[in-house]
Amino acid sequence: MEATYLELVVRDLRERFGVTEEVFRDEVSLYVKPEQIVEVCQVLRDEYNFDFLADLTAVDYWPQQEPRFHVVYQLYSYLHNVSLRLRVPVDGEEPEIPTVEGVYPNANWYEREVWDMFGIRFEGHSDLRRILMPFDWVGHPLRKDYPLGYEEPQFTFNFHDIERKKPRPRE
Amino acid sequence: MTLQQMEITADELRHLFTERAIEGETMILNMGPQHPSTHGVLRLMLELDGEVIVNCVPDIGFLHTGVEKNMEAKNYIKAEVMVDRLDYLNTMGNNLVYSMAVEKLVGIQDDIPERAQVIRTILVELQRIASHLVWLGTHALDLAAMSVFLYCFREREMILEIFELVSGQRMMTTYIRPGGLWRDVPEDFYDAVKRFIDYFPRRIQQYEDLLTENPLFKQRTVGIGVLKKEDAIRWGATGPVLRGSGIKYDIRKARPYLIYDALDFDIPVREEGDVYARYLVRMEEMRQSVKIVRQALEWLKKTEGQPVRTQNRKFVPPPKSELAHSMEAVIHHFKYWTEGFKAPKGAVYVAVESPRGELGVYLEGNGGPKPQRVHFRTPSFANLQLLPLLAKGHMVADLVAIIGSIDIVLGDVDR
Numbered sequence: 001m002e003a004t005y006l007e008l009v010v011r012d013l014r015e016r017f018g019v020t021e022e023v024f025r026d027e028v029s030l031y032v033k034p035e036q037i038v039e040v041c042q043v044l045r046d047e048y049n050f051d052f053l054a055d056l057t058a059v060d061y062w063p064q065q066e067p068r069f070h071v072v073y074q075l076y077s078y079l080h081n082v083s084l085r086l087r088v089p090v091d092g093e094e095p096e097i098p099t100v101e102g103v104y105p106n107a108n109w110y111e112r113e114v115w116d117m118f119g120i121r122f123e124g125h126s127d128l129r130r131i132l133m134p135f136d137w138v139g140h141p142l143r144k145d146y147p148l149g150y151e152e153p154q155f156t157f158n159f160h161d162i163e164r165k166k167p168r169p170r171e
Numbered sequence: 172m173t174l175q176q177m178e179i180t181a182d183e184l185r186h187l188f189t190e191r192a193i194e195g196e197t198m199i200l201n202m203g204p205q206h207p208s209t210h211g212v213l214r215l216m217l218e219l220d221g222e223v224i225v226n227c228v229p230d231i232g233f234l235h236t237g238v239e240k241n242m243e244a245k246n247y248i249k250a251e252v253m254v255d256r257l258d259y260l261n262t263m264g265n266n267l268v269y270s271m272a273v274e275k276l277v278g279i280q281d282d283i284p285e286r287a288q289v290i291r292t293i294l295v296e297l298q299r300i301a302s303h304l305v306w307l308g309t310h311a312l313d314l315a316a317m318s319v320f321l322y323c324f325r326e327r328e329m330i331l332e333i334f335e336l337v338s339g340q341r342m343m344t345t346y347i348r349p350g351g352l353w354r355d356v357p358e359d360f361y362d363a364v365k366r367f368i369d370y371f372p373r374r375i376q377q378y379e380d381l382l383t384e385n386p387l388f389k390q391r392t393v394g395i396g397v398l399k400k401e402d403a404i405r406w407g408a409t410g411p412v413l414r415g416s417g418i419k420y421d422i423r424k425a426r427p428y429l430i431y432d433a434l435d436f437d438i439p440v441r442e443e444g445d446v447y448a449r450y451l452v453r454m455e456e457m458r459q460s461v462k463i464v465r466q467a468l469e470w471l472k473k474t475e476g477q478p479v480r481t482q483n484r485k486f487v488p489p490p491k492s493e494l495a496h497s498m499e500a501v502i503h504h505f506k507y508w509t510e511g512f513k514a515p516k517g518a519v520y521v522a523v524e525s526p527r528g529e530l531g532v533y534l535e536g537n538g539g540p541k542p543q544r545v546h547f548r549t550p551s552f553a554n555l556q557l558l559p560l561l562a563k564g565h566m567v568a569d570l571v572a573i574i575g576s577i578d579i580v581l582g583d584v585d586r
Contacts, residue, residue, distance in 0.1 A: 024517035025275055051404050055520065055531055055548040072533065074520050074548070078404070078418070081425055085520065106407035109556050117239075127187065132232035132585060141240055148244050 006082050009048050013040065022087075029085040034097045037088050041073070041103040050075040050084060053100070056110035058118045062144035066091045069120060073100070090120065099125040117142035138167055187228045188218050197225055200567075204233050208313045208571040211581030213555075217567070224570060227562040229555060234585040239545050246511030246540040247273050247349060255343040257547060258583035260305050263298040263334070264525045266347035267291055271428065272521040272532040273349040274486075276514045282481040285430075286474035287351040292429045292467045293364060294337070294346065295523075296460040300371070301330040302526035303453050303460075310450070310575035311382060314391045319381055326374050329367050336363060350487035351480030364468055368461050375457055383454070392447040396561040396573035399444060410528025411456065412554050412577060415449035417442040422524040434466050446576040453578075456526075485512050511540040518544075527551055527578055551583035 006028055013019045017040055019030045032040050044050040055074035062068060067089030075084045090097055099122040100107045111122045112131040119140035122128060130137060139146055154162045191197045198219045204212040212233035218226035238257060242250040254269045255262045274280040308323030331341040337356050338346035346353050382388045398408065403416040413420055421438045423431040439455035441448035480487045484503040493500035506512075514536030522531035528550030537543035554577050561573050 025278065025519055027519060029518070053407055054522065054529060055533060055546070057533055057544075057546040057548075059518075059535055059544040061543075072518070074531070074533065078420060083520070085518075104407065105405055106553060106556055109552065130232075132235040134232070141237060146240075148240065 005080050006084065009044070009084065013043070016043070027083070027085060029087050032086050032088050034088050034090055037071075037073075037086070038098050038100055038103065040086065041075075041100045044075060044084070045103055049077045049079040051078060052076040053104035053106055053110075054083070056100075056107055056114065058114045058120055058142075060118060060142065060144045068092060069095055069118060071097055071114065071120060094119065094121070096121045096123055098123050101125060116140065119143065184216070184228070187216075188226055191220075191225075192218050196220075202567075202570075204230075209574060210309060210579060211584075213574070213579070213581055213584070215558075215570075217570075219567065222566050222568075224562050224565055224567065227559045227570070229558055231552075231555070231581075231584050234581045236586070238586050239547065242545045243542055247514065247542065248507070248511050250542065250545070251348060252343070252345050255345055256582060257549065257586055258525065258527070258530070258551070258580050259342060260302040260580050261298055261525050261527070261530070261583075262342055262344050263291075263294045263347060264523060264530060266345060267295055267429075268521060268523045268525075268530050268532050269534075270347050270349045271523070272519055272534040273514070275519045275521055276517065276534050276536050277349075277486060277512065278515075279350065279481055279483055279486055282483055283351055284478045284481065286355075286471070286477040287479045288429050289467050289471050289474055290352060290356055290479065291347055292431070292434075293464050293471065294334075295429075296463045296467070297330050297333060297364070297367075299460050299526045300457050301327045303457050304330075306453065306526070306575070306578045307378060310572075310578075311388075313571045313575045314388060316382060316385070316388060319378055322374065322378065326371060329370075333360070333363050333367065336360060348487075350483070351478075355479045361468065361471065364464065368464050368468070371461055372458065375454065375461075379454060382450075389447065391569070391572050392450060392576075393443075393445060395446045395565060395569050396576060397443070397445045398557065398561060402557075402560060403444070406557050406560065407553055408528070408557055409553065410524070410526070410550050410578075411449050411452045412528065412557070414438065414440050415452045415576075416444035422522055422529060426522075428523060430467065430470070431463075434463055436463050446572050449576045449578075513538065513540050514542070520548075522548070525550055527580070527583070528554060547586055549583045549586065551577075551579040551581070552586075555579050555584055 010021055013030060017036050019032050022029045054076050057072050059070045069090045071088040071090060073086040088097060097120060099111055109131060111125055112128060114120050115122060115128055116130040116133050117140055192199060200217045200219050202217055203209040203214040214230040216228040216230060217224055238253045242253055251269055254265045257265050304323040304327040308320040311319035334344050335341050337360060338344040398416045400417050403413050403418060417440060419438055419440045424438055436459045439452045441452050488507045489500040489503050494504060516536060516538050518535040520531055520533050522529050530550055531548035533546040534542060535544040562570050
């Protein structure tokens, strides 16, 4: 029953949006284009009862640039008891993707977190501020090219080199 | 203070408040981060009209420790100790969900022995009780019922002693590990748990006698912070917050893990959606947890002498006794503790029902011994988002009751 319902959803989405499917350990992921994500979520919520956005996060594949990030949406349907994952590949250093806040209001904080941690902008978001890091922080910590936080020892021979690279608050 | 006087971020924050705040008609009040009733380092910016909350803007991140980033730099085994520190009232649950995610990622989720599953169930249910006891104690303390706090911590101590018995640690246990458990439970585990579950139901009755029909408590909680059914779904609430609003959803029933599908227990649901309803749901949950532990404990007896770890030596260390005479074991031991094990490319999402709601892990492997990405879908973070919705139109004093009823742990919110 579960499989057939999910297959039905996937088949329909494939015809309407041209999404591609990937199955790993019985979990279904759909690859969606960034410009279609709002529409896909709308269809899933209104027509297929995926009424719960369980999780929204991102993955960085640096140094790969195209796509550099995947934005990952984890949806769940109370009625049918099935989960579905959407993956949206986005390219480049300063990617943008439309917000799904209009469909799932709780995406608000998740998207703020993704902006904070990965620097992915969500167009049309009502309140895109940093959420976990201080408001004047520079950089996006969960990017793979962001150093882990330990400090290089500063000696006289490399003093200025390291001084320049230190993260510090905006003026 | 008017908004204009908050020089630093006034421009960035202007859209969060009403026009009246900018004109200075309403007052902006800063609550926290060092405020006893915010249960940690939660800061709230409140816009007040007299004592009525017009707007409530949570500011989180004071306890952000970069756990997810750190875990990316460690192998799957070593990353686990960080998981404990997320939701420090639910360490067993955190260990469990992380272990389940790793097991699923590497594909050994069906190899976990029955005895390990039973012990895991007992421990996470005891943890649920312990967590609810902290919630009840602090929630009642916020509402000026001091004695309940002391009683709750007395009973919680018994559970922490059981954890110390099995793992050597009271809070940061790291006992449930990928592949099974750290080791088998000691002999007196059965008696200690038995003593607790025989003693505890009377205690729940005692708390209920103190609070449930207490007119002062009811006045502070009934009809406060009402969360409507539709809002609960739209805003992605989970756990007792969701069940207090009349939706019967519990992952232990919807997608059973461990041995929950073979156990007999109920999911308490209340229709009202207010602070009092969430209180009643959690009280009943404690009783159900006792019921689960009692059944699992009998099951535990039947599995005496069985292994508590998978036999697959790629994912668990070999027993010490083998190291002296088996080259194979030495190699496994060395590989396990230095490089760790490799996980395939791919992503899994595993969720369990923590005391606060859906605790999920998104774990992605990249073929190597370290994860590409670990993300925790923490229930406190998701449920705290509801606070502005619940708080609007209530008094400042009610806000304290509402925060308590959402039951947040700031380590869980900020990660």
